[in-house]
Amino acid sequence: xxxxxIKTAFQVTVLFAAFLLLLTVNAGxxxxxxxxxxxxxxxxxxxxxxxxxxxxxxxxxxxxxxxxQYPGPTLIVNQGALVRVxxxxxxxxxxxxxxxxxxxxxxxxxxxxxxxxxxxxxILTKEAASGKTVTYQFTATNPGTYTYYSGTDSALQIEMxxxxxxxxxxxxxxxxxxxxxxxxxDRETLFLLTEMDPRIHQAVENFGPAGVVGTDxxxxxxxxxxxxxxxxxxxxxxxxxAPWLPYQPYNCMPMMHPGEKLLMRVVxxxxxxxxxxxxxxxxxxxxxxxxLLASAPNTGPDLSTEVFTIQSQPGSTIDAIFxxxxxxxxxxxxxxxxxxxxxxxTCNDTIVVDGFDDATHEYxxxxxxxxxxxxxxxxxxAFGGFYSGSPFLGSLNSLPPGQGxxxxxxxxxxxxxxxxxxxxVNYDIFPGGMMTMLLIEAPGVPIN
Amino acid sequence: xxxxxxxxxxxxxxxxxxxxxxxxxxxxxxSVQCPGDTDGSATWTGSEVQPPNxxxxxxxxxxxxxxxxxxxxxxxxxxSNLTGLVTRPVFPAPADDVMMAGMLGASxxxxxxxxxxxxxxxxxxxxxxxxxxxxxxxxxxxxxxxxPQAAPIFDGVPDSSISINMGSSLTYYYxxxxxxxxxxxxxxxxxxxxxMGMVGNLYVRPAQDGTTKIYGGKTYxxxxxxxxxxxxxxxxxxxxxxxxxxxxxxxxxxAVQPLPFALMVDNYPxxxxxxxxxxxxxxxxxxxxxxxxxxxxxxxxLVTADRGQRVLLRIxxxxxxxxxxxxxxxxxMNVIGKxxxxxxGPDGKNLYYKTNSVxxxxxxxxxxxxxIPADAxxxxxxxxxxxxxxxxxxxxxxxxxxMTEIRVN
Numbered sequence: 004x005x006x007x008x009i010k011t012a013f014q015v016t017v018l019f020a021a022f023l024l025l026l027t028v029n030a031g032x033x034x035x036x037x038x039x040x041x042x043x044x045x046x047x048x049x050x051x052x053x054x055x056x057x058x059x060x061x062x063x064x065x066x067x068x069x070x071x072q073y074p075g076p077t078l079i080v081n082q083g084a085l086v087r088v089x090x091x092x093x094x095x096x097x098x099x100x101x102x103x104x105x106x107x108x109x110x111x112x113x114x115x116x117x118x119x120x121x122x123x124x125x126i127l128t129k130e131a132a133s134g135k136t137v138t139y140q141f142t143a144t145n146p147g148t149y150t151y152y153s154g155t156d157s158a159l160q161i162e163m164x165x166x167x168x169x170x171x172x173x174x175x176x177x178x179x180x181x182x183x184x185x186x187x188x189d190r191e192t193l194f195l196l197t198e199m200d201p202r203i204h205q206a207v208e209n210f211g212p213a214g215v216v217g218t219d220x221x222x223x224x225x226x227x228x229x230x231x232x233x234x235x236x237x238x239x240x241x242x243x244x245a246p247w248l249p250y251q252p253y254n255c256m257p258m259m260h261p262g263e264k265l266l267m268r269v270v271x272x273x274x275x276x277x278x279x280x281x282x283x284x285x286x287x288x289x290x291x292x293x294x295l296l297a298s299a300p301n302t303g304p305d306l307s308t309e310v311f312t313i314q315s316q317p318g319s320t321i322d323a324i325f326x327x328x329x330x331x332x333x334x335x336x337x338x339x340x341x342x343x344x345x346x347x348x349t350c351n352d353t354i355v356v357d358g359f360d361d362a363t364h365e366y367x368x369x370x371x372x373x374x375x376x377x378x379x380x381x382x383x384x385a386f387g388g389f390y391s392g393s394p395f396l397g398s399l400n401s402l403p404p405g406q407g408x409x410x411x412x413x414x415x416x417x418x419x420x421x422x423x424x425x426x427x428v429n430y431d432i433f434p435g436g437m438m439t440m441l442l443i444e445a446p447g448v449p450i451n
Numbered sequence: 452x453x454x455x456x457x458x459x460x461x462x463x464x465x466x467x468x469x470x471x472x473x474x475x476x477x478x479x480x481x482s483v484q485c486p487g488d489t490d491g492s493a494t495w496t497g498s499e500v501q502p503p504n505x506x507x508x509x510x511x512x513x514x515x516x517x518x519x520x521x522x523x524x525x526x527x528x529x530x531s532n533l534t535g536l537v538t539r540p541v542f543p544a545p546a547d548d549v550m551m552a553g554m555l556g557a558s559x560x561x562x563x564x565x566x567x568x569x570x571x572x573x574x575x576x577x578x579x580x581x582x583x584x585x586x587x588x589x590x591x592x593x594x595x596x597x598x599p600q601a602a603p604i605f606d607g608v609p610d611s612s613i614s615i616n617m618g619s620s621l622t623y624y625y626x627x628x629x630x631x632x633x634x635x636x637x638x639x640x641x642x643x644x645x646x647m648g649m650v651g652n653l654y655v656r657p658a659q660d661g662t663t664k665i666y667g668g669k670t671y672x673x674x675x676x677x678x679x680x681x682x683x684x685x686x687x688x689x690x691x692x693x694x695x696x697x698x699x700x701x702x703x704x705x706a707v708q709p710l711p712f713a714l715m716v717d718n719y720p721x722x723x724x725x726x727x728x729x730x731x732x733x734x735x736x737x738x739x740x741x742x743x744x745x746x747x748x749x750x751x752x753l754v755t756a757d758r759g760q761r762v763l764l765r766i767x768x769x770x771x772x773x774x775x776x777x778x779x780x781x782x783x784m785n786v787i788g789k790x791x792x793x794x795x796g797p798d799g800k801n802l803y804y805k806t807n808s809v810x811x812x813x814x815x816x817x818x819x820x821x822x823i824p825a826d827a828x829x830x831x832x833x834x835x836x837x838x839x840x841x842x843x844x845x846x847x848x849x850x851x852x853x854m855t856e857i858r859v860n
Contacts (some may be wrong), residue, residue, distance in 0.1 A: 185797070227713035276774050278812025282606060284599045285792065298800065305798050310790040311597040312814040330600050333571065333626030375624040376484050376573070378604075383480075383619035385590040385639075387610040394604035394612075415603050416611040422814030424642040424771035428712040433642050440610070 033177070034170065034193045034268070035243045035253055036077030037066055041087045046094045046105040046131070046165070047071040049250035053228055053235050055429035059201055060208035061164035061250065062094060064107075070249050073233040074195050074272060075167030077253070078151070080143045082174050082182075088139045088151075092131035096211035103212055104130035105165065108154035110318065111293045112141040112169075127154035146173035146181050147293030148268040148320040158221045158274075159212060162203055166272045168195055168320075171293070180266050180322050181295045185303040188266035188324060190450075192257040194419075196315050196437060197233070197273040198226035198426070224274065229426040229436035231255040236420075236427070236438040257419065258442045258450045261328050261396070262364025265441075269313050269321040277315045277426065282417035283441060285309035286323040293320065312422055327415075327443055328359060329396070330366040334374050337365060337445075338395040341373055346395065363446040389416040389440060397445025412448045417441040481549050483509050483538050483575045484622035491538030493575060506570045509533040510562065511553025512591035512615075512637060512649070513579035516741040517748050519719050520726030520852075521845040524741055525696060526583060526705035527648035528637070529557025530593075531745075533577060550618075553579030555742040559724040560692055560750055560769075561651025564635060568658040568677075570627040580617040583705060590614035592621075594638040595653065596769075596814060597791050599629055607638045614639050630657035630676055631791025632765040632816040634692065642712055642771055646700050650769035652690035652723070652750070655791075675763050675818045676793040682803070683787050685763035685820060689754050691835070693768040693775050693811060693853065695720040698846065717772045720842035720853035723750040727836075727843075727854040752855035754835070759825040762857065764835070765818055768811035775853065778808040778838040779821065782857070788818030808838055823859055833857040 044064040049071030052058050063071030080086050088109075094102040106128050108114075116122060122129030122137030131137040153165035170193075173182045180186040203221070206214030215221060231239050232253040239255045241248065259265045267286060269279055289296055289304035296306040313321055329336045338346030350370035354361045358368060374394060378384075381403055386392075391413035392400030399413045410416060420427050420438035429435035444450055483491040485507035487500045493507040511531040519525055531553045538549055556579070566572055574593060581587045592614045594607030603611040605623045615621035637649035657677045664671055664681030671684025678684075695717035703710055722730050725748055729736060733755075736748040756762045764784070768775060783805045788794055794802045809817045821833075836843060836854035845851035 276812060278768075278774070278814050280596075280814040282608060283601050285597075285790065287797070305796045305800055306802060307796060308789060308794060308802060309792045310815075311599075312790060312812065314810075314812055314815065328600065329602060331626055331628040332600060332602055333624070336602060375571075376622045378613070379482070379615065379619050379621055383616050384613045384621070385609060385616055387608070387612055387614075389611045390603075390613060394602065416608075417601070417603065417606065418608045418610060418638075422771075423773065423812060424645050425712065425715050427642050431710070431712045433640055433712060434610070 034077060034191055036079040036170065038079045040080065040084045042078055043067045043089050044075065045091045048095055051250050052248065053429050054238055054435050055432045059204040062160065063164040063250065064167060073164045073251055077168045077170065077193060079170045079172065081172050082143055082146045084143045086141055086143055089136055090131050091136045092133050094133065097209060098211040098213060100211045100213060102133040104132050104155050106130040106137065106154040107139060107151050109139065109141060109151050111149045114139050114141045125155050130155050143171045145293055146171045147290055148270065148322050149293050150270055150272065150318065150320060159215060163207065168193060168270050181290060183295065183303040186289055186295065187264065189263040190259050191266035191268060192255060193232055193268045194255060194279060195232050195270040195272045196277045196279065197230045198275050199228040200224050200226045201228065227430050229421060231437055231439055235429050236435045239439040255439045258444065260444055260446055262359065265325045267323045267325055269315050269323065271315045271317040271319045274317050276317065277437065278422040279313040279315050280311065280422040281325060281419045284325065284327045285311050286313065286325040288313065288321055288323045290322040291319065328364050328366055332369055334372045335370055336396045338398060339371050339373055397448065412444055414445065415443040480619055481538050481577050482620045485573050492536060493534045504569050504571055506566060507573045508564065509575045509577065511556060511577050511579045513553050513557055514581040514583050515555050515557030515745065515747050516739040517559045517724065518736060518739050519845060520729045521848040523698065524739055525698060525701050527557055527559050528644055529559050529648045530561035530651060531556035531558060532562035549577060550579055553577060555582050556745050557648065558747045558749060559648045560694065561635065561649065563651060563690060564653040566627045566655045568627055568630045568655055572625045572627055574623045575620050576615055576623065577620040578615045578617045584707065586707060588617060589639060590616050591637050591639055593623055593635055595625060595633060595635055597633040598625060609639045627655055629791065630655045631788060632767055632818050633791050634767040634769050634816065636769055643710060645769065645771045646697060646715065647704060650694060652692050652767065654690060654765050675788055678793060684761065686760040687756050688763035688765060690765040691752055692723050693770060694724065695770040695772065715772055717770060718846045720837060722752040722853055722855050724748050725752065726845040727851045730855040754855065754857040755860055756823045757860045758823055758827040760823050762821040762823060763818065764821065766809060766811065767816040768813050770813055774810055774812045776808050776810040776838045777835060780834045782821055782833045783807050784809065784819035784821055786817055786819050790816055821857065827859045829859055831859040
């Protein structure tokens with residue numbers, strides 16, 4: 004029964020998101036991040052907020068002189084580029100102690116560090132001491148989804164927020180995940196999954212890294228907050244760069260039309276496994292850790308399989324392609340003449356004969372089939388905030404006062420969430436945490 | 452006994468109240484929609500004619516009790532099977548029967564749903580209310596977890612569409628196109644309702660069933676998927692659903708206390724709603740007294756097969772707190788499907804693999820075939836158990852929990 008409290012927040016954030024997305028040209032199709040070949044990252048402190056009212060100290064990689072980010076900036080590079088990442092350590096810690104060294108490791112990349120680099124040797128890589136800079140260099144040889152994260156005191160530093168995503172776009176083009184036709188997509192969304200144990204952040208905020216020494220916080224890790232792209236639901240659905248979330252610039256609001264291909268880039272950013280369940284349909288897992296699931300170089304993802312729950316593993320990445328058409332439901336998702344004259348439409352499968360309407364991707368075999376059941380009366384039902392009042396795609400119907408309202412175009416919405424349902428809470432408040440909604444808009448409704 | 456009496460009285464009074472409510476608006480209240488069925492029983496009897504490829508089911512959503520393997524009584528939310536109960540005309544008696552049957556009638560796991568490819572499936576869900584928690588007015592839903600090409604109106608996510616209030620019914624429709632091992636659960640306040648027990652087995656048999664295929668020198672007529680070559684043929688199949696309860700959460704719910712979401716840690720690991728050794732009891736467990744004597748744990752996990760037979764295990768996981776690994780000691784599993792898909796690449800490349808363990812998070816499923824050796828000794832037992840060894844317990848009672856046996860006849 005916490006739902007009602009959250010509902011207003013949903014309403015504000017989602018409507019605002021919809022408004023801002025209208026202003027951003029083409030941003031909905033691509034993942035937010037920074038592009039180029041040279042990246043100046045700065046290690047800093049910041050504070051994230053959670054929808055239950057919490058505020059937690061984080062250590063984050065900032066883009067240049069910007070604010071620390073949770074997660075760090077998504078680095079988007081082109082295949083073949085020589086990438087330089089300069090990391091400057093501007094971390095400060097409570098208690099007056101010396102700030103720890105910081106570093107970055109790049110799993111899946113062949114990193115070189117100049118021998119003259121002022122970085123100091125650490126266990127996994129060279130590190131930047133307080134106030135100093137270290138420069139990493141690699142050639143983005145292979146396309147795909149990768150992570151980067153701290154190589155220094157990783158159990159603490161990654162928990163504190165030193166992690167992010169690298170996307171290497173293939174030479175075949177920006178709308179491909181890999182250099183193969185079967186890796187083409189229309190839209191893409193990042194799902195960087197993390198968890199948080201606030202005891203660690205409170206200890207570091209009060210006492211610096213020394214605050215966790217002598218505790219069992221890292222050994223008996225017990226998360227109570229869960230995030231996608233650094234935000235907990237419903238903030239996941241707010242617009243990117245929301246001014247009230249200055250340290251959490253990235254949202255997670257997948258949107259698409261029927262028949263489009265949505266590339267899901269799922270990154271295990273923390274230390275736990277998460278079963279990420281995407282309602283609506285299966286997704287085809289085409290790659291793991293930047294490796295196309297191919298039996299030979301030119302076969303395409305012939306070793307790929309379809310899943311309804313993506314098993315995200317810590318430190319690992321998965322690329323999956325999700326599609327939805329409503330094929331085979333046995334009723335017309337756009338309604339029939341019996342539902343009213345406004346529902347009259349055609350299904351034309353003539354230009355590309357594939358069983359679907361050439362423009363709308365309606366499944367023509369189900370065209371004009373009536374809705375199969377009688378729905379209960381309004382007083383017998385509870386309504387979701389994303390319910391349009393109608394079972395039909397792109398259609399709205401009246402609802403009792405105060406009900407619905409988050410879905411102004413009558414899209415179909417699907418919950419995408421950790422199926423360790425415990426992780427769908429913000430502390431003790433349900434719903435929240437590792438959750439967002441997929442919005443499938445009717446054909447012709449603009450997205451972006 | 453006092454509390455039992457209290458619950459029974461509560462059940463009667465809430466039941467009468469709800470069945471009274473159900474006559475108010477036209478078409479409202481308990482209302483089963485099932486083509487060809489005129490008395491609202493979700494079955495076809497007498498002169499009623501079952502349309503081809505049509506299946507119906509009537510589930511109640513409410514609360515109840517189960518008994519854990521160490522004897523602890525546990526309060527649950529759950530589904531009850533009301534199929535077969537006459538619901539028309541609504542007033543006065545038949546709908547009352549439905550409410551009385553559903554009240555405190557929740558079973559764990561939920562009644563299994565077994566479908567065939569090509570079915571048109573009408574599932575009516577009636578919210579019978581929570582007798583033990585009259586302060587709650589929770590709606591309920593059925594989420595067909597994993598059904599491809601879902602539409603929100605029948606997907607059971609309350610945020611995306613509708614859920615049914617107490618005393619009324621909602622009928623879900625699905626055209627069943629894709630065979631495989633799915634699962635179902637209530638999606639209302641999912642962390643709570645699923646922890647409380649609103650989860651169950653659901654699988655779809657393929658159109659290839661009934662055809663004859665020879666594989667490995669043996670003839671099969673039943674298959675996990677439309678494999679084309681009989682490689683998923685089996686002799687016997689068993690749904691095995693992984694689950695676990697946090698007794699502190701259930702106790703808090705029963706005692707109307709704040710629910711410990713963040714502190715949720717499961718201490719009763721189970722297969723099909725029981726901890727070992729109850730898992731190998733082939734019969735229903737005795738009815739708990741607390742629910743007025745309704746049998747609430749009907750699903751055994753005992754697997755029995757003849758030597759040389761192929762056993763299909765339809766393994767799913769609907770716990771809400773962690774990943775579990777199931778190991779098969781002494782006998783290997785051939786994984787032929789995952790998440791209700793035949794394990795083949797897009798060009799048909801076979802990706803089956805043999806293993807002695809499968810790891811599933813909540814909401815994942817695996818189809819695994821076990822070949823019982825032709826020379827296995829009668830009475831031989833193989834064990835299927837979690838290799839997360841600290842979950843081989845029923846709370847403080849060791850050597851129990853998430854384990855069952857595969858017995859050779």
